[in-house]
Amino acid sequence: MEFEHFTLKSLLIIMAIIFLQNHLLVVCLDMKCNFPAIFNFGDSNSDTGGLSAAFGQAPPPNGQTFFHSPHGRFSDGRLLIDLIAERLGLPYLSAFLDSIGSNFSHGANFATAGSTIRPQNTTISQSGYSPFDLNVQLAQYSDFLKRSQIIRKGGFFQKLLPEEDYFWRALYTFDIGQNDLTAGYKLNLSTEQVKAYVPDVLGQFSNVIEQVYSRGGRSFWIHNTGPVGCLPYIMDRFLVTAAEIDKYGCSSPYNEVAEYFNLGLKETVVKLRNELPLAAITYVDLYSVKYSLISQAKKLGKFFFFM
Structure with a gap:
């Protein structure tokens, strides 16, 4: 039931942001950071309107709780990226693809729902995955970096674009990878086959971080992926035997793949450092936050789960 799904997504966000705000506060106190802008890359977990701008507005009940109408997000309220922006005293990020009412003076959001790190050899109508993969998002960022400064030198829209030094002083946030895992299962790959291509996915992710760094990015905030085995559509669309379901109702094999991805991502971050x-690179363990909410459902309340 859609409404119940969206309600729990908000609860997940509330719990996660408590963790993130405290973690972000500690990082900022240690670094004495003052981020004038955020540049975000990702999928539906941080899409503030990109896919809606490209393919049509996400319909109700999206946006109903906080914005009171569809607002580009695939959630009934705000996303973590919205609350991170609030914590830093910045406006919500406008989607790079949205030409209506956008203000990019304090950053831009290149995320789109359904995005993957690796390009998918399918159309969005075939698989549901966005054509705006991480490499495309990097290309959009690179173009934005160059052209925004040309326009700022005398264009009509100069006040809607970031100042030049904002690009190296900005916080670069990444929340992507979940769809790369589920994409393999949609192609009927085995768990071992999905695990086998994870190193390539992480290699491409690492390359994007390096490319952003080469263009001046210095502060990186990287989310790991959540417990994929707890996603409703995983439990509904793929074969999961009773023996594979843990005591919290999630599929252990799919969660093991997410944990395998996260272990590799953490090692990738260490290597990048x-x-x-x-660069200042912060690895954020969202998997543990989300799984804690699921595993403590009786303590925290009775919910339906959506992530």
Whole structure:
């Protein structure tokens, strides 16, 4: 039932943001950070209107709780990226693809629902995956970086674009990878086959971080992926035997793949820290936050689950 699904997504966001706000506060106190802008890359977990701008507005009940009408987000309320922006005292991020009412003076959001790190060899109508994969988002960011400064030198829209130094002072946020895992299962790959291509996915992710760094990015905030085995559509569309369901109602094999991805992502972050000496890279364990909510459902309340 859609309404119940969206309601729990908000609860997930509330719990996660308590963790993130405290973690972000500690990081900022340690670094004495003052981010004038955010540039975000990702999928539906942080899409503030990209896919809606490209393919039509996400319909109700999206947006009904906070915005009181569809507002580009695939959620009934705000997303983590919205609340991170609030915490930093910045406006909500406008989607790069949205030409209506957008203000990019404090950053831009390149995320679109259904995005993957690796390009998918399908159309959105075939698989549901966005054509705006992470490499496309990087290309959009690179174009935005160059053209925004040309326009700022005398264009009519200069006040709607970030100042030049904002690009190296900005916070670069990444929340992507979940769809890369489910894409393999949609192609009827086995769990071992999905695990086998994870290193390539992480290699492409690492390359994007390096590319952003080469263009001046210095502060990176990277979310790991959530417990894929708890997604309703995983439990509904794919074969899961009774023996594979854990005591919280999630599929253990699918969660093991997410944990495998996250372990590799954490190792990738450690490697990037060594290779990019001027970068400050924060790895955020959202998997644990989300799974804690599911595993403590009786303590925290009775919900339906959507992530």
